[in-house]
Amino acid sequence: MATTAVIDEKEKRNLWGGGAEPLRASYGKLMMWFFLLSDALSFSGLLITYGLSRFAHNAYTGKIADFVPSGNYWPVPEKVFTHIPFTHNPYPLVFVGIMTFILIMSSVTMVLAVEAGHRMDKEEVLKWMLWTIIGGAAFLGCQAWEWTIFIVGDKGRMIADGTTFFGANLHHNEYGPTLFADLFFFITGFHGTHVLSGVIINMIVFYNVAIGTYERVGHYEMVEKVGLYWHFVDLVWVFVFTFFYLV
Amino acid sequence: MGHGHHTTAHAPQVLPKDKEKIKKIWMTALILAVVTAIEFLLAFTMERGSLLTSIFVLLTFVKSFYIVGEFMHLKYEAKTLIWSIVIPTLFIVWLVVALLVEGNAILYFRNLWQWYAGLAK
Numbered sequence: 426m427a428t429t430a431v432i433d434e435k436e437k438r439n440l441w442g443g444g445a446e447p448l449r450a451s452y453g454k455l456m457m458w459f460f461l462l463s464d465a466l467s468f469s470g471l472l473i474t475y476g477l478s479r480f481a482h483n484a485y486t487g488k489i490a491d492f493v494p495s496g497n498y499w500p501v502p503e504k505v506f507t508h509i510p511f512t513h514n515p516y517p518l519v520f521v522g523i524m525t526f527i528l529i530m531s532s533v534t535m536v537l538a539v540e541a542g543h544r545m546d547k548e549e550v551l552k553w554m555l556w557t558i559i560g561g562a563a564f565l566g567c568q569a570w571e572w573t574i575f576i577v578g579d580k581g582r583m584i585a586d587g588t589t590f591f592g593a594n595l596h597h598n599e600y601g602p603t604l605f606a607d608l609f610f611f612i613t614g615f616h617g618t619h620v621l622s623g624v625i626i627n628m629i630v631f632y633n634v635a636i637g638t639y640e641r642v643g644h645y646e647m648v649e650k651v652g653l654y655w656h657f658v659d660l661v662w663v664f665v666f667t668f669f670y671l672v
Numbered sequence: 673m674g675h676g677h678h679t680t681a682h683a684p685q686v687l688p689k690d691k692e693k694i695k696k697i698w699m700t701a702l703i704l705a706v707v708t709a710i711e712f713l714l715a716f717t718m719e720r721g722s723l724l725t726s727i728f729v730l731l732t733f734v735k736s737f738y739i740v741g742e743f744m745h746l747k748y749e750a751k752t753l754i755w756s757i758v759i760p761t762l763f764i765v766w767l768v769v770a771l772l773v774e775g776n777a778i779l780y781f782r783n784l785w786q787w788y789a790g791l792a793k
Contacts, residue, residue: 480775544687
């Protein structure tokens with residue numbers, strides 16, 4: 426008995442005594458994980474604020490088909506986000522569905538880049554990184570379009586001072602209470618900033634792969650780290666999609 | 673093995689594709705796409721209410737499980753690493769409950785105030 430205890434103690438000290446990787450992940454990867462954890466808390470703060478604001482306003486109780494925007498109750502998202510480019514017919518949530526699909530696909534190409542990196546296959550890493558960058562840029566383009574539609578507005582709504590207000594800014598919007606548009610800008614904006622920085626970091630890593638930096642270093646761990654960040658951005662969008670657009 | 677095929681002195685050995693791994697990646701992608709499609713379908717076919725909201729929340733967690741577990745590879749990391757990421761996120765659950773209850777209270781007092789203001793007129 427005594428001997429086993431001594432051996433356990435020794436092994437424990439070896440694992441956490443330095444020179445080993447007790448979590449079997451490198452310093453860089455660990456720090457990326459803990460950064461993402463803190464970023465998850467930031468996004469939670471924003472999305473929970475949305476929940477609080479929504480619960481602090483009256484809910485729309487009528488039939489969805491008869492929905493008319495008003496400052497007195499929270500809007501039904503599928504009645505707000507109905508536009509897709511190049512047509513004026515209403516297609517509720519289709520555009521945001523396409524955006525979700527784009528981001529999921531770019532996440533897939535990112536994992537494929539990481540997989541290629543494990544095999545030291547530079548050409549494949551380059552190919553999949555490029556697709557990831559294209560996917561990210563496409564998502565950003567869609568988001569720019571979405572914001573433009575939201576800001577320009579459609580039918581307009583009479584506001585308190587008796588004038589008809591079109592679209593949205595931080596003070597007024599035609600869709601519902603002020604906070605609805607404010608949170609739209611803050612939440613999708615904060616997420617969009619993450620996508621933008623992700624695309625820029627992806628481009629830098631792509632450049633480094635192309636000039637053979639990681640081949641010289643002997644591993645493609647940087648692709649893995651930027652991959653973690655990119656998947657996290659995708660993960661946040663999954664939550665934004667549900668809690669901003671679906672519920 | 674295979675060292676004779678090197679054309680340049682510094683190019684490292686490129687390993688062959690792991691078919692199983694790549695298949696798994698695409699399967700995960702398929703699951704994510706299908707779950708999103710189901711959510712989309714339910715948004716237009718089901719009556720809005722707490723049941724639909726619960727289904728959405730559940731499906732969102734299914735998707736996050738696949739993204740974090742498979743794509744971010746957390747499922748295959750050391751147990752200690754998994755728990756040091758997962759346990760802190762549990763605090764978020766508390767914040768959700770606390771602030772939603774708070775939101776309800778704000779609505780209650782807002783409507784109460786409007787009712788009073790109406791009486792005073």
